[in-house]
Amino acid sequence: MTNKTADALHDVFISPSEADGDFDNANANVVDGLFAIARGLHAIARSITVLGNADASSPMGALENLSMELKNGLLLIASSMESVSASIDAMGMDSS
Numbered sequence: 001m002t003n004k005t006a007d008a009l010h011d012v013f014i015s016p017s018e019a020d021g022d023f024d025n026a027n028a029n030v031v032d033g034l035f036a037i038a039r040g041l042h043a044i045a046r047s048i049t050v051l052g053n054a055d056a057s058s059p060m061g062a063l064e065n066l067s068m069e070l071k072n073g074l075l076l077i078a079s080s081m082e083s084v085s086a087s088i089d090a091m092g093m094d095s096s
Helices: 003-013 016-020 030-050 062-090
Strands: none
Touching (some): 003 030
């Protein structure tokens, strides 16, 4: 590999912007683009994680959390209905 090729590859894959934190640097290159994409994907993933959870980070996303709460609520309703049914049976009343 010639020095010109090595220098060109160095210039493409080494980012002065990432090294010094100056993201407005006019010398942006492929690395800056890849880091920008990675930062964007990280922000999307974080937003999906906290979506609908009042910004509380949890291993469950909003849909998983919602379905878990629905399940818990429906189980409480079912339990209450069973209690009412047992009370009616215990009193000897006909529920029809």
